[in-house]
Amino acid sequence: MDCKTAAELVPLYFDGELDRATSREVEAHLDTCADCQAALIELDALRRALRHDVPRFSAPDTLRRRVAESATVAMPPSSDRRGSSRRRTWLALAASWVLAFTAGGFTLGMWNQVASSGHAESQLDRDLFASHWRALAAASPIDVVSTDQHTVKPWFAGKVATAPVVRDFAAQGYALMGGRVDYVGNERVPVLVYRHGKHLIDVFVLPGPVTHEGHEAVQMQGYSLENANLGGQKAIIVSDMDRDELLHFRDLLNSVT
Amino acid sequence: MMATGNRAVVDDLALRHLDAAYNLGRWLLGNEQDAADAVHDAYLRAARACDTYAGGNARAWWLAIVRNCCLARLALRNKEKANVAIDDNPVAAERLMPHDESGGVEDQVDGAIRRRQMAMHLDRLPAMFREVLILREIEELSYREIADVLEAPIGTVMSRLARGRALLQKALTDDGTVEAPHGL
Numbered sequence: 020m021d022c023k024t025a026a027e028l029v030p031l032y033f034d035g036e037l038d039r040a041t042s043r044e045v046e047a048h049l050d051t052c053a054d055c056q057a058a059l060i061e062l063d064a065l066r067r068a069l070r071h072d073v074p075r076f077s078a079p080d081t082l083r084r085r086v087a088e089s090a091t092v093a094m095p096p097s098s099d100r101r102g103s104s105r106r107r108t109w110l111a112l113a114a115s116w117v118l119a120f121t122a123g124g125f126t127l128g129m130w131n132q133v134a135s136s137g138h139a140e141s142q143l144d145r146d147l148f149a150s151h152w153r154a155l156a157a158a159s160p161i162d163v164v165s166t167d168q169h170t171v172k173p174w175f176a177g178k179v180a181t182a183p184v185v186r187d188f189a190a191q192g193y194a195l196m197g198g199r200v201d202y203v204g205n206e207r208v209p210v211l212v213y214r215h216g217k218h219l220i221d222v223f224v225l226p227g228p229v230t231h232e233g234h235e236a237v238q239m240q241g242y243s244l245e246n247a248n249l250g251g252q253k254a255i256i257v258s259d260m261d262r263d264e265l266l267h268f269r270d271l272l273n274s275v276t
Numbered sequence: 277m278m279a280t281g282n283r284a285v286v287d288d289l290a291l292r293h294l295d296a297a298y299n300l301g302r303w304l305l306g307n308e309q310d311a312a313d314a315v316h317d318a319y320l321r322a323a324r325a326c327d328t329y330a331g332g333n334a335r336a337w338w339l340a341i342v343r344n345c346c347l348a349r350l351a352l353r354n355k356e357k358a359n360v361a362i363d364d365n366p367v368a369a370e371r372l373m374p375h376d377e378s379g380g381v382e383d384q385v386d387g388a389i390r391r392r393q394m395a396m397h398l399d400r401l402p403a404m405f406r407e408v409l410i411l412r413e414i415e416e417l418s419y420r421e422i423a424d425v426l427e428a429p430i431g432t433v434m435s436r437l438a439r440g441r442a443l444l445q446k447a448l449t450d451d452g453t454v455e456a457p458h459g460l
């Protein structure tokens with residue numbers, strides 16, 4: 020596929036409007052073309068900015084009542100109102116795909132490697148790595164910039180189902196930088212961002228209680244995933260820290276009650 | 277999927293997608309009261325028209341009615357003003373875009389400012405581009421669904437989406453709200 024054709028198809032690829040075969044051709048071109056890669060990344064950055072920063076106005080209760088009063092059906096819960104999960108999944112895939120070449124030196128080969136790893140939770144791992152890399156590649160990996168745990172925690176209220184426990188570990192060398200809300204699969208989850216030396220650390224706080232079977236640590240291209248228990252919630256750490264530093268940080272998180 | 281004359285299905289549809297309808301109305305009309313009134317109009321119209329629903333994507337059908345009610349309100353509001361209607365040609369619409377008078381913006385833009393700027397830039401886009409961005413990026417409609425809402429060909433959807441993205445991207449880059457991500 021030549022660049023001119025590919026450039027026209029990149030937005031369609033990004034929007035999930037291409038058939039499988041054409042998508043593959045676009046991917047093959049993206050593999051080799053920095054311009055088209057940049058275009059794809061730009062689309063992703065714009066979408067993220069729109070989703071994160073633009074208010075989505077919910078129908079006021081007065082309107083919902085006005086309509087419901089003349090309606091013949093019961094009011095549905097307002098939670099199941101977002102788009103189809105098929106597209107959401109696709110977007111997550113596209114995003115991880117984009118990231119494979121944004122964060123210094125990652126190659127598409129790596130994406131394929133993750134995709135074909137066959138790991139039971141590889142989709143989750145992929146989402147988490149993708150989210151971390153995307154954050155690194157974005158203008159700012161943090162939505163609320165604060166080293167104050169008392170600012171970060173309330174910021175999550177209303178944005179995610181359960182606001183996480185937020186602790187600063189600056190004294191132990193792991194300073195709280197802030198937080199953001201990110202997608203893992205179809206779920207909006209809180210992400211706590213810490214810094215250790217030059218390493219950025221993402222802590223994804225997953226909904227639901229800690230399960231004991233939790234998957235093993237996963238490593239990829241110098242980045243690691245590690246499980247933790249943050250005040251009773253399952254948390255997953257993603258960072259490029261050394262193994263020992265990562266485990267030390269995990270122990271700090273685990274000690275939070 | 278929707279039996280003709282099935283009022284309950286229309287009611288369910290409207291309530292299920294009330295937030296999407298209101299969000300679209302809010303971004304097209306710019307204020308809460310007009311948006312709520314337009315959506316309520318749309319609901320009444322949809323309930324009356326449930327017999328004439330001809331099949332196809334129900335959500336798009338509902339949002340098309342919402343959009344038409346919004347446009348009717350816009351037309352009414354703009355009767356005295358010489359504003360460009362939503363379906364006028366894009367070149368003319370772009371010329372009406374106000375320019376950012378804020379000039380140099382600090383390097384460090386915090387979240388609140390960034391959100392305000394995003395909303396401002398989206399608000400300043402000509403409505404025809406704003407609506408496709410809302411439908412695609414926020415409401416996650418497919419090209420086909422957007423085409424149904426706009427009652428326009430998919431080619432029109434694609435070109436407006438491309439143009440809208442480019443305009444918004446440019447506005448954001450110009451004042452540093454969004455940095456080029458590949459600069460890292």
Ligand SMILES: [Zn+2]
Nearest residue numbers: 022025052055
């Ligand atoms: Zn190219």
